[in-house]
Amino acid sequence: MLCGAAAALQNRKEEINSLNVFPVPDGDTGTNMYMTIDAVRSGRGGIRNLAQYSEASAREMMRAARGNSGVILSLFFRGMAKTFSGHESADAELLTRAFRTGAEEARKAVLNPVEGTILTVMRECCSAYPASTNQDLSSLLDKFYHAANETLKKTPEMLPVLKRARVVDSGGLGFTAVLDGMIRGLKDEPIITVPEKTELRPAANFHEFETGDIAFAYCTECLVARKPSVTDGMISEFRAFITGIGDSVVLTEDEEIIKLHVHSNEPLRVLARLAELGELQFSKIENMRAQHQSLTSAGEQPESRMPDKKYGVIAVANGSGLTDVFRELGADAIVAGGQSMNPSAEDFLRSLKNLSCEHAIILPNNSNIVLTAQQAAKLAEGKSVEVIRSVTIPQGISALVAFDSDLGPAENIQKMTAAMASVTSIAITRAVRSMDSDKITVKKNQIIGIVDNDLRYAADSLEDCLRSLALDIEDKEIITIYYGKGVGEDEAQRTAGLLSDALGPDCDILTIPGEQPVYMYIISAE
Template sequence: MKVKRVDGVLFEKMLVNGLNYLKQNEAKINEMNVFPVPDGDTGSNMRMTLENGLRSAKVNTNVGEYANELASGMLMGARGNSGVILSQIFKGFFEDIRRCSILDAREFMEGFIAGYKCAYDAVIKPVEGTILTVAREGIEHIRGQINRGMYIDSFFSIYVAEMKKSLEGTPNLLPCLKEAGVLDSGGAGYILIIEGMLKYLQDEIVDGEAIVTKDNNVIDTTKFDEYSNFDYGYCLEFILQLMVSKTDINKFNQKLFIKDLEGLGESLVVVKDGTKVKVHIHTKLPAHVITYAQTYGEFVAFKLENMALQHSSLASIEEDTKLEHVDLAKIAIVNGEELKQIYTELGCHIVLDGGKTMNTSSEEIIKAIKKCDAEKIVIFTNNKNIELACLQAIDVLKQDNIHMIKSKNSLRGYYALAMDEADNDNLDYRIKQMEAGVEAIKTITLFNASRNCNLNGVEVKKDNIVASDEDKILASSDDIYYIIKNSLEQINDISEKTMCIILKGKNFKYDTELLEKAINEANPYLEINYMDGGLEIYDAIIGLV
């Protein structure tokens, strides 16, 4: 297919082909894990993120309008670090091409440049040797070769080839990749998507299931008749184009805009994007909201629905009944019913199940936050894989009362939660206490190696027991006694006051006598407490505090 311009319909078909090509290689990407932990989910996270974007976007000949819905859907459905970064690449891409109805090669290039820059800005501490590097080098190294008159497949061919060169160099930028003998999985997944788009232009269609957009719900009008009570009001959603004839756009006061709308309804979400403002509100007075909004501009998109009909009112954020008011609401992401019960008993108000690989989406976190009626909200991430999705959720909501606690694993989160002084009126003090709890406990994770490798000078054989402190491998062997003894010798500050907590997983099959013997030899004063955590990835997490 030789084309020099791409409209929204062709762009969507290219992306679906990219998604299907990623799907074909999803397992391979998942296995490209630095640590030999059987929790690789990079391919799955990227696939689900792009899938959510495609399902959220209606086919549109205008590529800018289509990309807007696509990027919004990806933003809300982003899972894991790789998914969040992918969503940010497409967010930046959309922001650059938003006014384009069709794209030529030069506009594609400029969009991908804006995309990688947006992704870099979204990551607090960007690391080279990752998907960021691949996206940046791939496009920057070909800037001088791209012109408006070239065929689109030629542009994508050059882009893919340069990204593959960059991917091969990732181990030279990130020592852990070289040590593990793998390439960056996020970069590899991104290349598959772009290469799948190229394949469509080359008339190579990758088999896959059809993508069905989310907005296919049928309104059941029988649920509201002449005898119904009008209890719920309307769900009103619109995009407002600010107009220079009505307001000074440069001095638009978003806080005042929000304050005025808050008096007209509930569940208010306001997101300003350039000169447009997206609003979602539940109100019984839609005319008042509309009249107020028109003092600033005019509508470019508009949706009004009676909530009694229980129709999907907002593609990106579904509302749930709010919880009772509390001063400090606590949200946690865990895996399994056992941990959900443990966290609930410790006073956690909302406990999300992150699944086996802990890949909760930004949308799921947003829904949980919006259920809370609280002065302040804390979120225990319990896995580094969730932190970017959590930050993205906070950024979307634009609330300054949400605090993320980087608890790294479920046992750290458990101890931090236990440190909360619920009867203390000083909310900032309570949050600091919980943060201190995360740092106070030292943890060792135990799991079976998924492959052979050599990390941190430790030789790891497939199926051996591996001990890790989350950042590095401590020991590996088929002997639990050796594993525990060797690992504890590397942990400082173990004293007679130290308590040992062992959070057991579903596959906990160790000889507890040998395990306790090794612990007691490290410190005979250690008190050992067991908890059933139902962990799936780890056999156990040992905590010392």
């Protein structure tokens, strides 16, 4: 049944994607929902018990959930699984209750539930039937499906933004596709799947490197306060010793300190020899084979080693330039993702697992990713994970600038959150479709300016758009322009020049190649 739902979503995801109202190519609701539910298609063969099956499936979906619609869908199924708990099979009464619990659970996760969305469709599809209906499951599901479609048709009346765009809610449509697939699955009707598979998550393939390739297992790093009696000759001797038993040697020294990095199989001998040269200030030994194994078998046994550091920061970003900025500011892991590619809870969990820290902090940097990050934080076991609700890239960067590893977690969260409030985030791109709202009319291919996630300007030229945007950031002092993929440096400099003319000489303007997709420019003003 669930496989049917997944197949149905796979077929219709492009249709669902295309319903996205925002004229930014982020239409990925269908993809997100599909990726979420597709998780159940792998390896559920042996289980025939309803409670176990639904419990396991819901868990898979929660881990795989991407985007807000994906998280909502996974929570719906978790609600169903809760109702099925202890039951080997379901009748109409139980199924109805399961649907209702699912709809309630999903609604609870959303901070400000809005009517006319997938939440409404979930609630309405099962609300009209008394819980005691005594009928067979497939006709009950047919009724649910019918009711869902009726509700879906009304969503434009409930949500003005849909009406103006002349579409129904994309998440709602996704949910009806799920129902349709479930019915077909139940009736064993074939669903012809479109043989298309997009690779969404290119990740380094650690399996290609066998652990046997690691000649030296231990990475040792030390800092030593050099004894005054140590001569340069002794350093040379030590260097010869180190290069004799290992590789990747980095040995730096001056009159007062000696710093060493080496890969070897005899870390204790390294330490013993080093201790002759002075007092150890700091030392670290890591087994690289074990690290490799934990990377290749992500998601297996829990680790029990001591955390390496106090904080681990995970940031979501797309584009090599933006990634560099986050890395340079101290982010320990980057989860690839953004406007057109929402990472899953599982992606965050994998990053969290590889981070050896006491407190993890996630910067989702996109409003469609916050919920997924929060879900991952809940699923992460044995780790304190905080999600900073950064909904734009500039907010995430400002938050990370404010981060201070010397402070306690509560103080850091407070400082980082406060820093986000002082930044205005601008995104500029080309409209991929026309749109009409009470505030703005957008024609396809116009340049649009989005201020703090609010689509505010549409203009025929970048110059006009920038002129309007400049008024919103007149009082700001530091402008950082991250130019996207396909924008040349000269072009970015011209844009910086235009903003500089509009904002005056007291404003510092910095251009950085962000290499991000979707947006020609992401601009931070603070």
